[in-house]
Amino acid sequence: MRRFKLTPWRIFLFGIGLALLIFLLITVDLDELYHLLTRIPWLWFLLGGLAYLAKSLLRTFRMVHINRLPIGAYGSMLRLWLASSLAAQLLPFKSGEVVYLFLLRRSHRIALPRGTSVVILMRLMDLGGLVFMFTLAVFFLGRRHAAAFEPFTRTALAAGIIVSLAFAVLMLASTPTAAFIHRLLDRPFLARRSFTPAIRAALDSFVDQLRGWTRWDIQLWFTLALLEWAANYLSFHSLLIGLGLQPTLLATVVCVTFAALAAVLPISTIGNFGTQEAGWATGLMLLGYTRQAAIASGFAAHLLTIAYMLIFGGPAWIWYLIAQRGPEEQR
Numbered sequence: 001m002r003r004f005k006l007t008p009w010r011i012f013l014f015g016i017g018l019a020l021l022i023f024l025l026i027t028v029d030l031d032e033l034y035h036l037l038t039r040i041p042w043l044w045f046l047l048g049g050l051a052y053l054a055k056s057l058l059r060t061f062r063m064v065h066i067n068r069l070p071i072g073a074y075g076s077m078l079r080l081w082l083a084s085s086l087a088a089q090l091l092p093f094k095s096g097e098v099v100y101l102f103l104l105r106r107s108h109r110i111a112l113p114r115g116t117s118v119v120i121l122m123r124l125m126d127l128g129g130l131v132f133m134f135t136l137a138v139f140f141l142g143r144r145h146a147a148a149f150e151p152f153t154r155t156a157l158a159a160g161i162i163v164s165l166a167f168a169v170l171m172l173a174s175t176p177t178a179a180f181i182h183r184l185l186d187r188p189f190l191a192r193r194s195f196t197p198a199i200r201a202a203l204d205s206f207v208d209q210l211r212g213w214t215r216w217d218i219q220l221w222f223t224l225a226l227l228e229w230a231a232n233y234l235s236f237h238s239l240l241i242g243l244g245l246q247p248t249l250l251a252t253v254v255c256v257t258f259a260a261l262a263a264v265l266p267i268s269t270i271g272n273f274g275t276q277e278a279g280w281a282t283g284l285m286l287l288g289y290t291r292q293a294a295i296a297s298g299f300a301a302h303l304l305t306i307a308y309m310l311i312f313g314g315p316a317w318i319w320y321l322i323a324q325r326g327p328e329e330q331r
Contacts, residue, residue, distance in 0.1 A: 010093050013266050013267050013268060014092060014093060014268060014269060016267050017267040017268045017269040017274050017275055018269050018274070020267070020269075020274040020275065020278060021269050021273050021274030021277075024274060024277050024278065024281075024295055024299075027291070027292075027295055028292070028295045028296050028299060029292050029296060032292060032293075032296045033296045033299055033300060036243045036244070036296055036297065036300040037300050037303060037304070039243075039244070040239070040242040040243055040300075040304070041242050043242075044238050044239065044241050044242025045238075045239070045242055045304065047238040048235045048236070048238035048239045048242070048304065048308070049235075049308050049311070051231050051232075051234040051235035051238060052231075052232075052235045052305070052308045052312075053308075053312065054231045054234075055228050055231035055232050055235065056078065056081060056082060056085075056312065057078070058224055058227050058228045058231060059081055059224075059228055060074060060077050060078040060081050061074070061224065062122070062221055062224040062225070062228075063077050063081060063118075063122075064077050065217070065220065065221065066118050066121065066122065066217075066221060067104075067108065067110060067115075067118055068212075069108060073108065076107050076108070077107075077108075079316040079319060079320075080100070080103045080104065080107055080316075081100075082309070082312045082313040082316040083099075083103060083313050083316035083317050083320060084096055084097075084099045084100035084103055085309055085313055086309040086310065086312075086313030086314065086316070086317065087099040087100075087313075087317075088100075088271065089270075089271035089272075089305075089306050089309055090270065090271060091270070091271075092268065092269060092270045093268060094266070094268045094272075097119060100115075100119070101115045101116065101119070103320075111205075112198075112201070113198075113201035113202050113204065113205035114205045114209065116198070116201075116202035116205070117202050117203075117205040117206035117209055118209075120202065120206060121206070121221075122221075122225075125221055125222050125225040126225055126228075126229075127264075128222065128225070129222065129225035129226045129228070129229050130229060130257060130260055130261070132226065133226065133229045133230070133233070133253065133257070134253060134254075134257040137249070137250055137253040137254070138250070138253075138254075141248070141249060141250040141253070181203055182200065182203070185199060185200060232256065233249075233252055233253055233256055235305075235308075236252055236255075236256050236301055236305075237249065237252040239300075239301050239304050239305075240252055240255075240297065240301065243297055243300055243301070245289070245293065245297055248287075250287070251283075251284060251287050251289075254283040254284070254286065254287060255279075255280045255281075255283035255284045255294075255297075255298070256280075256283075257283065258279035258280060258282050258283035259276045259277070259279040259280040259283070259298065260279070261279055262275045262276055262278055262279025262280075262282075263275055263276045263279070271302075271306065272302075273302065276298065276302055277295060277298035277299055277302060278298075280294065280297070280298035280301070280302075281294035281295045281298050282294075284297065284298075
């Protein structure tokens with residue numbers, strides 16, 4: 001697998017994310033944050049955890065199906081997903097995907113190009129599902145805040161159309177599209193880049209797999225993506241209620257959506273701290289929450305989510321460490 005390189009560009013983006021995180025930490029009321037974390041009732045924390053587990057189970061089923069693995073691989077894929085999710089929250093530079101691809105190759109002998117193409121497909125579906133759910137929520141639940149969300153609704157619709165068209169082009173004209181992208185990658189500016197060979201390999205693998213995917217497959221995977229977002233919203237809604245914010249369903253959808261979109265940005269620190277809270281707070285402040293409450297609840301929800309990942313992903317990493325030690329001791 002291609003080694004992760006710490007380039008000046010990545011360091012620059014990390015610095016921006018770190019500056020944003022420091023600004024938010026200076027702004028947030030740490031006493032209020034501590035109060036939020038320590039007063040959450042166990043019932044709401046448990047409900048949020050069950051919803052998080054449901055999302056992970058749905059995600060695992062989608063991963064097994066897309067990777068064409070037998071149903072007997074469900075347990076190992078669930079362990080892989082929980083472990084890589086925890087790694088994504090603890091490692092800098094958005095390197096969680098690298099961990100996922102490494103574990104996928106190690107556990108299921110799936111080559112890097114094939115694994116990368118599946119990640120691309122899942123991310124496209126995740127983005128499409130997020131835009132779809134956000135648009136529905138604003139349309140049906142956000143009439144009172146229509147003016148505030150009008151530009152975001154238009155942007156979401158535009159993003160949804162672009163993602164849908166991009167995916168439709170890949171589906172309907174995969175070979176011509178791949179040839180067109182290859183011609184772009186042959187341009188001198190892109191041909192010299194270190195990431196270009198990996199893009200070529202992932203694109204070829206994506207086109208090869210595309211020939212084996214049916215319309216029913218795509219419909220099933222997109223439906224699972226929608227169900228995952230529903231479970232994700234339910235998890236955060238439970239946490240927000242437990243934190244005492246008395247959120248509406250619209251407030252939960254908006255802050256989670258804005259946080260997810262902010263986390264997609266290349267700016268990063270460790271575990272998306274800073275960018276995720278900035279997106280979360282922006283969504284809540286648009287709905288009338290105070291800046292302090294919005295930022296504090298963003299940090300609190302993020303930390304509680306990491307607690308879920310430690311509870312479920314920690315044993316997964318212990319299993320991997322024990323499994324790795326076994327062969328080493330036999331040498």
